Amino acid sequence: MLRENGTAMILSSCFLRGALAAILVINSAPGALLCAEEALDPTALGPFGIGSCHINNRSVQDAERWVPQMQAIGLKYYRALPTGWSQVEPEEGRWDWKALDAQLQYLNEHGFVVGGLLNGGVKWNTLDKPGTLPVNNLPAWSRYVAALVGHSKERVKRWEVWNEPPNGTGRDQTPADYAKLVVATYKAAKSADSESLIGIAAKSVHVNYLDQAIQAGAKDHFDYITLHPYEVLNGIADNAGTEAVFMNIVPTVRKMLAVRNPEKMHVPIVFTELGCDVKKGADVQAHALVKAYTMGIAQGVACIQWFEGMDGDSGPLGLLDRKGVERPSYTAMGQMIRHLGQHPEYLGWVIYQEKHYGFVFQGAKGTVLVTWARQANAADLQFGKELEVVDPLTGQITRADKLSLSVAPVLVLDVPEATLKEARESKGKPLPWGGDYAEARSVSITMDGEGRPIEKGLHTFSGESVAGAVVAYGGSARAGNVPGGNIFIVDPQFLSYTTTPIEITAVVRRNEANDNAGFKLVYESTRGLKTAKAGWYTVPDNKEWHTVRWKIDDAQFVNYWGYNFALESDGNQYNKYYLQSVTVTKVAK
Structure with a gap:
């Protein structure tokens, strides 16, 4: 189909140079047609995406090593081109589009819709320190954004602002600084291309950071949201039973938007990075991929761009190893697309x-x-x-x-x-996690007579696996060092995002040797992870069980690292106390 916007040239080139590849794709991946009209529509989006590390994404030569294998299983949505500031404007006012244009054409020819990442700094910008948000030279940043978006506007529409902030920002920079960058980016991009779409970002599932940035001025200056929920997926890969936590990512974001920016409550949410380390096992990685896409689609994630296609500079995370050998996760991705189709209906x-x-x-x-x-x-x-x-x-x-x-x-x-x-x-109901705790006043976890947890709306990463762990005092407690046993997650239906006064109590006791032991409570607050005001708690002795209480008025549980609070010890003090129970109670205001 010919278009007036310049796509016709790409389309004809695609057919001339990619006819054989098209035949291969049609035969191997039903529904994955090379150069389909949707694939060349830069606004198109679907759940099955892919991303790459730096060394596999610098040039056409890099892409040739692995992109054809992605195309062969029907992947369509590519995270980002080499669009970093230093890559396209190495010297002030001198623009280098060669690598960008060549790779963009190559990816279009292979049927990929492509996004862009607005990120990084340049040596000639002396007003901002390296590794910080360039907020002291927003005019220069805005010129970069406008030039890049304008140059690519016929073929790229989605632009992320920075890579998983607050990563890559200055030590003293705040969400307010990021908000300044978002606003400047939004204005510059829209001036260059009114149809461009701007994505506001945060690392992991750091909804607290997004919340603060929107309050600080980013409100109404974005068209979609990007997250990288690696840590939440780790709970799934490790079979910790945290499916309800993963399924609550999108609902939590929308709950936040309903409060902070209702006009943007229904913007697309994209996981522009998500992956699983093959060191956990090749089969484990494949299992995690299937579960991630299944539950991502089910909760309404617009696209998951798996990180990554081929192993590169970020560890063994690829669907392919460094030599291009296919892993079970590659086959699993292809089977998901084959049987679910490009746009499955949940x-x-x-x-x-x-x-x-x-x-x-x-x-x-x-x-x-x-x-x-x-x-x-x-x-x-x-x-x-x-x-x-x-x-x-x-x-x-x-x-x-x-x-x-x-x-x-x-x-x-x-x-x-x-x-x-x-x-x-x-459909539309929250995923149950051992019961309905939406209206509960408290949730708890208690050890039974054999040291196994009785979970009533409060869970740990160790879950049922603690049955074989060290237990003491007649089996009514477990050691504080049980893997994951000091990390706690409340049922998302009990408390998620909403800030309400709570009291956390723990019943503890020193070990039989009466060794010195203690910990501090670290919890998700409206400002991110925070240590409770009470500070360090030393367990008094082993003569009896001791109850420690924390009253908290700024909790904001969003599971941005996959949990809500933890009892953190120094050195080997984890080994020197036992835990009988933990309870979280909502306190009337």
């Missing part, structure tokens, strides 16, 4: 045996259930009829009328009507 969730989650979609050719067992619990499911079950790590399809669930996710095709009915009834 139908709702189901729950098996009150703990195992399944998510139902209208996929490429029919309905698809993506399901797995929560934590290490197995579950046997009876479908009542023979169904096709896909192993996403291999693409193998088997037929069965029953299924034994594990932490490894599977795709079930053409699900029974009863499953569809249950899913549709649950």
Whole structure:
């Protein structure tokens, strides 16, 4: 299709130079058509995206090593080109578009919609220190933004402002400084291209930072939001049972927007980076990918740009290793696109045996259930009829009328009507996490007689795995050093984002040797992670159980690192006390 905006030249070049690749893609990835009209529409967006580190994203030569394999499985949405300030304006007023234009053309020819990242500094800007937000020379920054956006406006529409702030900012720089940069960027970009879309960003799931930036002046100066929820995904990869936390990322952001910027409450939310280290295991990485895309789509994430396509300078995170060898995660990505399609419709969730989650979609050719067992619990499911079950790590399809669930996710095709009915009834409802705590006054975790946690709306990263950990005092306590056992997460329905007075209590006791032991409470506040005013608490002795209390009036639980509060000790003091219970209570104002 010819267009008046200059796309016709790219399209014809694409067909001339990419005909063979188009045939390969059509045969290998249903729905992944090279040069489809949508793929060349710079405003198009869908859930299946990809990103790259620096050394795999500098030039066409870098892209040639791995991009064709991404195209072959149907990936369409590429995070960002080499658009850093120093890359396009190495000297003041001298613009270098060569690498950018060549790579943009190459990616368009391979069917990718491409975004841009407005980031970095230049040596000639002497008003700002290296590694800081360039807020002392906003005119120069604005010229960079306007020139770049104007130069690329026919082919690039989405522009992120900075990479995961407050990373890459000065020690003394605040969300207010970032807000200044966002406002300047928004004005400069819109002046160069009124149809450009500006993304406000934060590291991890740092909703507190976004909240502060919007209050400080960024309000109304953005069109979408970007996050990098690595830490929250780690809980999923480690099978900590934190699916409800991951599923609450978008709802928490929208809750914040409803308070701070209602006009932007429904802007797209994009995970421009998300990945899992292969050091956890190649299969674990693939499992994490399937779960991330499943739950991301289910909660309304507009696009997840997996980090990354091929291993580079950021560790073993790629779908491909450094030699281009495909990992199970590569196959899993392809199977997700093959069966869900480029734009799956989320139908709702189901729950098996009150703990195992399944998510139902209208996929490429029919309905698809993506399901797995929560934590290490197995579950046997009876479908009542023979169904096709896909192993996403291999693409193998088997037929069965029953299924034994594990932490490894599977795709079930053409699900029974009863499953569809249950899913549709649950759509829009929060994912339950061991009960309904939306109206509860308090949540708690208590050790039973064998040191196992009884979780009532309060959870730890160690979860059910603490059953085999060191226990003491008749089994009614566990050691403070149980992995993840000192890190706590409240049920998101109990408390999320809203700042309300709470009291946290812990019942503790020194070990049998009566060694000196203590800790401090660190919690998510309206200013990010913060140590409670009471400071360090020393456990008095081992003669009896001691209750320590913290009253907090500025808690703002958003799980930006995947948890809400922790009991932090110095040195080996983790080993020298036992924990019997922890309770979080809402206090009447």
